[in-house]
Amino acid sequence: MTFSADRKVAVVLGTRPELVKLAELIRLLGPAARVVHTGQHYDDALSGAFLDELGLPEPEYLTGVGGRPRAVQVGSALAALDGLFAADPPLAVVVQGDTNAALSGALVANARSIPLIHVEAGLRSHDRSMPEEHNRVVIDRLADVLCAATPENRALLLAEGVADERIEVTGNTVVEAVRDHLPPARERARLLGGLGLTADAYVLATVHRPENTDDPAVLAAVLGELAALSRTLPVVLPLHPRTRTRIDAAGLRPLLDGLTVIDPTSYGTFLALAREAALLVSDSGGVPEEATVLGRPLVVVRRSTERPEAFADFAELVAPGPGIGEAAHRRLAEGPDGLRRLAALPSPYGDGSASRRIAELIAGVVPRGAAGAAGPAPLLAA
Template identity: 70%
Template sequence: MSALPPRSVAVVLGTRPELVKLTELIRLLGPAAHVVHTGQHYDEELSGRFLAEFGIPEPTRLTGVGGQPRAVQISAALGQLDAVFRAGPTRAVVVQGDTNAALAGALAANARALPLVHVEAGLRSHDRNMPEEHNRVLIDRLADVLCAATPQNRDNLRAEGVPADRIAVTGNTVVEAVHRQLPSASARLAQLARRGLTADGFVLATVHRPENTDDPAALRAVLGELAALAAETPVVLPLHPRTRARAEAAGLTDLLAPLRVTRPLGYRDFLALARHAALLVSDSGGVQEEVTVLGRPLVVVRNSTERPEALGDFATLVAPGPALGRAARERLARGAADRARLAALPSPFGDGRASHRIAGLLTGLVAERTAPYAAAA
């Protein structure tokens, strides 16, 4: 699709969700895409094998970023990104979401006066305790083209004074990611059989956010409710490395025993399980979007969410503690009729053409720049 010069669009990413959501755009850009991986997710299970799974070309890799505190991650990436952009032939920079990698990419693009495209702009939780909220607000102030996934995201930006001509409602790229990566029905059922699971007969859970893992009391509350739920229906928990480490440090491994704990799953494997789970329980932002495409119910274990579009029909927001168990049992009690209702609803995150729209915006943006920016010495 792309007629842009080779390696003219730097796609800066650093985490597994960014790989998921930017794969189709990278494919559409073809040789024009120069993927730069900051290494924010440096664990092979969280990021490395996703490159091969999605067929993403070998990226330029930064060093010294993964495993560091937030400020160190951003500062370590900045100098290296500046060198990449200085070397050229970058004419535009793409970042996605609200990660430290995205903020570093936005700041480096701004320092080099390179046009910046922010995919998934305008999300707001209005919760200043979330580092991601600060990241996404800063990126939106720097971006030249803001790709809002939903009209509500656009309205958030307009309320903050962002000019309308900088905003495009594109839909969310997660919709095409799910459609493209979801295994066939036979492959999904074969995976369930290998794991001793039956369709609509288990709960799929993920827990990784600092608000749930870094506070031992919160982690105990979440794992305790999942363990209690597992006495009634199987609970599958692909365990994030940080969550495992926090549970061990807090002496909570006994709460993992009733659960079907697995290693982190590849994206296709996760979608296969999610498509047939009777319920998902998660603190992930991406899962909030994915369930709207898969037509599955979700209990969101967080204090706030930047994706209110999923609430109501698809998702219920609860804080860690007894409310989690109550909400999970209430959603499970609705049964097959509710899952059928959800499956018939359109996703509020778009029609699966977001990456095509963003690629078109990039083509127009880069066409306006006839040569890379040359920084003053």
């Protein structure tokens, strides 16, 4: 599939997960891709280094967005994106997921009558306390093409009254992302050796969501459970900058003493650690998807989830507190047999062809130019 370089598609993103999940689609778009980074993740360890690792082109960067309150982020990104698209209108706009960057891109595309493609449409936690839930619902209402990862996502959209012809089940691009960036076994063994770890004999944890970090008591409960778990197996914790700041502000640094704390990792390093872990503990939205591709058990520390497909076999959902340790020990007790069972299961998120399917959908988008414009202006080069 080759795209014409003179037909630009704006891919609006602003966080590390968006970079990961849109990388293959951007590569398929080739010179037609116009990547706009809002800077929502403004720490180089979370975004900048990923561009090199993922082989992505240097984006157009917005300024004054990262690290600010949600409303200010969206407002600043809206103004900047509107200026960019007024000066050089893209043929279409692609956004992924439910971030403030995605919402900003969707709103500007709608205001400028530019076709909008929403990757990972139809996720619902039904938890109105989550800003992401509001973002994803609004984006789905605005999108012209809704790329649902699973049939369940499609069913949710239909139940909300979204027209069937706007929805396509594509699979989730996370499947190809994991397959493309998981280091080979020899490299994984070398990484574990450098950290003094043994395959299938440690826990990998990530904590960063506001619901687990903004309240010092909740954060202390989560870290305390991880510390208790470390008395059974080593617990590796790549420490998110946000979480580090909250730990220091709350005086909780002693709770890290029993953990193997490391800096945020590259995507490949994270996948290597996840693939060889006996158990994952995380509050991330994307890790449940990745766990299904890697065949690893997971304890999700959240009040709700928008990815129920992962919980049939791979994951358990628990609130902060004693439930973390209880669920962790339950999954660890399954031992090697449990790991083999999960490794044999297919991921519910597709076959690894989602990016290609989405690229084909983009190629069929009809630009909304002046009234009376005749027919599509195809993206595909002859």
